Amino acid sequence: KKHKFWETQPVGKFKEVGDSSLPEGPIDPPTPLSEVKQEPYNLPSSYEWTTCDMDSEETCLEVYNLLKNNYVEDDENMFRFNYSKEFLRWALHPPSYFRSWHIGVRAKASKKVVAFITGVPARIRVRDEVVRMAEINFLCVHKKLRSKRLAPVMIKEVTRRVHLENIWQAAYTAGVVLPTPITTCQYWHRSLNPKKLIDVGFSRLGARMTISRTIKLYKLPDSPVTPGFRKMELRDVPAVTRLLRNYLSQFVVAPDFDEDDVEHWLLPSENVVDSYLVESPETHEITDFCSFYTLPSSILGNQTYSTLKAAYSYYNVSTKTPLLQLMNDALIVAKQKDYDVFNALDVMQNESFLKELKFGPGDGKLHYYLYNYQIRRELKPSELGLVLL
Numbered sequence: 001k002k003h004k005f006w007e008t009q010p011v012g013k014f015k016e017v018g019d020s021s022l023p024e025g026p027i028d029p030p031t032p033l034s035e036v037k038q039e040p041y042n043l044p045s046s047y048e049w050t051t052c053d054m055d056s057e058e059t060c061l062e063v064y065n066l067l068k069n070n071y072v073e074d075d076e077n078m079f080r081f082n083y084s085k086e087f088l089r090w091a092l093h094p095p096s097y098f099r100s101w102h103i104g105v106r107a108k109a110s111k112k113v114v115a116f117i118t119g120v121p122a123r124i125r126v127r128d129e130v131v132r133m134a135e136i137n138f139l140c141v142h143k144k145l146r147s148k149r150l151a152p153v154m155i156k157e158v159t160r161r162v163h164l165e166n167i168w169q170a171a172y173t174a175g176v177v178l179p180t181p182i183t184t185c186q187y188w189h190r191s192l193n194p195k196k197l198i199d200v201g202f203s204r205l206g207a208r209m210t211i212s213r214t215i216k217l218y219k220l221p222d223s224p225v226t227p228g229f230r231k232m233e234l235r236d237v238p239a240v241t242r243l244l245r246n247y248l249s250q251f252v253v254a255p256d257f258d259e260d261d262v263e264h265w266l267l268p269s270e271n272v273v274d275s276y277l278v279e280s281p282e283t284h285e286i287t288d289f290c291s292f293y294t295l296p297s298s299i300l301g302n303q304t305y306s307t308l309k310a311a312y313s314y315y316n317v318s319t320k321t322p323l324l325q326l327m328n329d330a331l332i333v334a335k336q337k338d339y340d341v342f343n344a345l346d347v348m349q350n351e352s353f354l355k356e357l358k359f360g361p362g363d364g365k366l367h368y369y370l371y372n373y374q375i376r377r378e379l380k381p382s383e384l385g386l387v388l389l
């Protein structure tokens with residue numbers, strides 16, 4: 001039966017009706033901490049739980065290799081996400097993170113990590129309610145252990161450990177439809193290295209197009225065109241926080257970032273996250289901001305190339321520079337840094353630049369979910385101000 005597990009969980013089941021009648025907020029009330037299950041859920045007998053200390057080089061490498069060989073692939077199984085070790089440490093160590101939410105499953109015999117699931121704490125605003133949530137990510141079961149029903153018990157275990165920290169809501173994304181998406185996003189790709197993208201089968205040569213014509217079509221200037229466009233620095237954190245908080249206030253669902261969050265999530269970190277801003281040459285005011293994170297993909301079964309270098313649009317704010325020009329400058333710096341492709345979802349105001357900047361639609365969708373939080377009606381992607389890694 002479809003969704004045997006999810007029908008047992010506090011997730012939205014309502015079909016869309018007029019949005020005034022439906023209540024909005026937690027589905028189940030918090031449980032008294034003394035009533036939260038104190039001991040871990042049972043795993044099949046040959047497996048055991050392990051907490052993954054991502055600061056341990058050895059453990060981080062084990063998790064890196066599990067994901068590199070067994071994590072999400074595209075619909076045609078030509079590419080697989082290849083999150084770097086430094087990216088995983090960044091993604092899992094935000095302010096006030098809980099090591100106990102970095103959960104591995106080891107095979108008792110081999111001691112190998114064969115499955116993984118994580119949570120990190122986040123403050124997410126839904127309309128005018130700021131809710132403490134867990135952002136759940138990196139659910140991965142080794143290819144050889146699929147359909148042993150490990151995922152439901154891993155989801156229950158991370159939920160139990162989140163409950164122990166008195167947090168009762170969560171946010172997550174998936175490429176599959178589960179009960180019940182708060183919104184469904186289309187992903188888009190902008191070619192930066194069209195020749196390689198065609199060689200590896202990520203893109204196809206357009207009808208009546210030659211390679212040289214395609215290279216010309218995607219050509220970009222050698223450097224950003226906006227005066228005052230520069231990398232973000234530590235001293236910019238207060239101004240970027242103000243700019244970002246103000247910009248995100250327009251969306252129905254968005255992170256409630258403070259300066260510590262901005263310092264962690266948006267200060268540039270090589271091969272992990274890149275952030276740029278526009279400082280007005282006259283007034284030195286910071287007027288705009290753009291950022292992208294680095295998530296390479298392994299190319300499965302290509303003789304010439306093994307890795308696709310991909311940038312993923314993160315948070316972008318435009319108050320003076322047109323968003324179109326700001327994002328074109330982001331494409332220009334990504335090309336300068338030898339990225340092959342720049343990806344974006346149609347969230348926030350991204351739809352306003354996608355077609356004009358020559359993004360093409362991807363072949364899949366990304367669904368966003370909230371756990372134990374009912375929303376009045378399904379949102380449009382443009383009402384969503386949350387980007388998960």
Ligand SMILES: COc1cccc(CC(=N)NC(=O)c2cccnc2OC2CCNCC2)c1
Binds near residue numbers: 075187345
């Ligand atoms: C190109 O290599 C791929 C390797 C694995 C999967 C996909 C397709 C895909 N599923 N893409 C996305 O989910 C995606 C497309 C655009 C922007 N963000 C995305 O996902 C992010 C956010 C959710 N967690 C994964 C990374 C592509």
